[in-house]
Amino acid sequence: MKIGIVCYPTFGGSGVLATELGKALAEKGHEIHFITYQQPVRLNGFHANIFYHEVRVPTYPLFDYPPYELALASTMVDVILNHDLDLIHAHYAIPHASAAYTAKQIVKQKTGRSVPVITTLHGTDITLVGRDKTYEPVVTFSINESDSITAVSENLKEETYKHFDIIKDIEVIHNFVDVHRYNKKPVAAFRQVIAPNNERIIIHASNFRKIKRIDNVMDIFKNIHTAVPSKLLMVGDGPERPLAEDLTRQYGLEADVRFLGKQEQMEEILAVSDVFLLPSEYESFGLAALEAMAASTVVISSDAGGLNEININGVTGYTSPVGDVESMSKNAIELLKDESKLKAFKLNALKEAKLFDIHHIIPKYEALYRKFCRTGDC
Numbered sequence: 012m013k014i015g016i017v018c019y020p021t022f023g024g025s026g027v028l029a030t031e032l033g034k035a036l037a038e039k040g041h042e043i044h045f046i047t048y049q050q051p052v053r054l055n056g057f058h059a060n061i062f063y064h065e066v067r068v069p070t071y072p073l074f075d076y077p078p079y080e081l082a083l084a085s086t087m088v089d090v091i092l093n094h095d096l097d098l099i100h101a102h103y104a105i106p107h108a109s110a111a112y113t114a115k116q117i118v119k120q121k122t123g124r125s126v127p128v129i130t131t132l133h134g135t136d137i138t139l140v141g142r143d144k145t146y147e148p149v150v151t152f153s154i155n156e157s158d159s160i161t162a163v164s165e166n167l168k169e170e171t172y173k174h175f176d177i178i179k180d181i182e183v184i185h186n187f188v189d190v191h192r193y194n195k196k197p198v199a200a201f202r203q204v205i206a207p208n209n210e211r212i213i214i215h216a217s218n219f220r221k222i223k224r225i226d227n228v229m230d231i232f233k234n235i236h237t238a239v240p241s242k243l244l245m246v247g248d249g250p251e252r253p254l255a256e257d258l259t260r261q262y263g264l265e266a267d268v269r270f271l272g273k274q275e276q277m278e279e280i281l282a283v284s285d286v287f288l289l290p291s292e293y294e295s296f297g298l299a300a301l302e303a304m305a306a307s308t309v310v311i312s313s314d315a316g317g318l319n320e321i322n323i324n325g326v327t328g329y330t331s332p333v334g335d336v337e338s339m340s341k342n343a344i345e346l347l348k349d350e351s352k353l354k355a356f357k358l359n360a361l362k363e364a365k366l367f368d369i370h371h372i373i374p375k376y377e378a379l380y381r382k383f384c385r386t387g388d389c
């Protein structure tokens with residue numbers, strides 16, 4: 012099928028998921044058209060079945076806020092008409108679902124054809140931004156006008172019905188990970204550089220926004236470090252990075268915390284890591300945690316949102332109430348001090364990650380797309 016994928020091209024989970032979905036669909040022979048304002052970070056190299064359409068947003072002195080949604084909708088119309096797309100898959104409702112709705116109406120007026128729009132809800136579009144009264148009416152309308160709606164976790168589906176007047180079914184299609192790609196042997200030389208005295212390696216990866224509770228990450232590591240020789244890798248960047256750097260200096264941990272910035276290739280970094288910290292205020296799913304588990308890294312997380320759907324407490328790691336730094340620290344220290352228990356949890360993490368392997372999940376999206384097949388032989 013010919014599928015248009017609309018997403019954020021940045022390092023956030025929704026853009027990562029949308030890009031990996033498009034690449035996997037292209038590998039299976041589908042023709043994929045990415046429509047966004049810059050090349051998605053995970054879209055590297057040439058793929059025979061992948062096309063990229065940049066959304067240009069012309070400026071004008073009158074525009075304090077250039078109308079990205081208008082430019083996005085127009086670009087979608089162009090791609091739908093000129094590449095005869097079967098459907099549009101919008102990832103993250105804001106503003107992709109409403110832009111897709113506009114494009115759908117324009118195409119219908121021009122050609123009489125009603126192009127299916129699938130909207131996948133990813134998290135903060137529902138639990139944070141979307142609930143703002145400034146956005147809520149359009150978010151509710153554009154989700155309800157979608158031909159199909161999916162959510163990346165059972166929790167997000169519940170949250171959507173709880174906070175929005177959605178009158179349609181929401182199908183849960185969990186996020187996925189290419190386990191084969193992440194299940195790598197640790198590179199000894201890399202581990203040696205990070206932990207020269209064979210210290211334990213702790214990692215956090217995110218967009219360093221408030222919702223990630225970066226201060227909790229630093230406090231948990233401070234506690235771990237007092238009990239276990241350890242190093243912390245901080246991967247990603249964002250508004251809370253200065254706080255993390257200040258706390259690193261305040262705690263005298265400059266020699267044990269490395270800020271790696273945004274990393275496109277997480278496989279090698281995760282392969283040398285022992286514990287992944289994710290004490291977020293909320294996670295609809297926690298894609299970064301799943302990628303860590305696929306690399307046999309144990310997860311110490313909060314029990315917020317959909318995290319319990321992937322991080323099984325006492326099996327693949329531990330979950331604790333949001334803000335419970337003491338419990339997260341205690342659990343991490345207990346694991347890091349018990350080699351055999353750590354090894355068992357690592358094996359469990361990989362086993363659980365396999366349930367969300369790309370090869371199990373992609374067929375669910377294909378089955379959804381086939382509902383909109385125009386030729387009968389998709």
Ligand code: GMT
Nearest residue numbers: 023024025133134135294295296297298
């Ligand atoms: O984690 C972020 O803040 C980025 C955000 C996004 O919209 O890209 O991630 C959301 O989508 C991911 C992919 O579905 C989920 O794994 C994340 O849990 C979710 N983030 C939140 O719900 C806070």
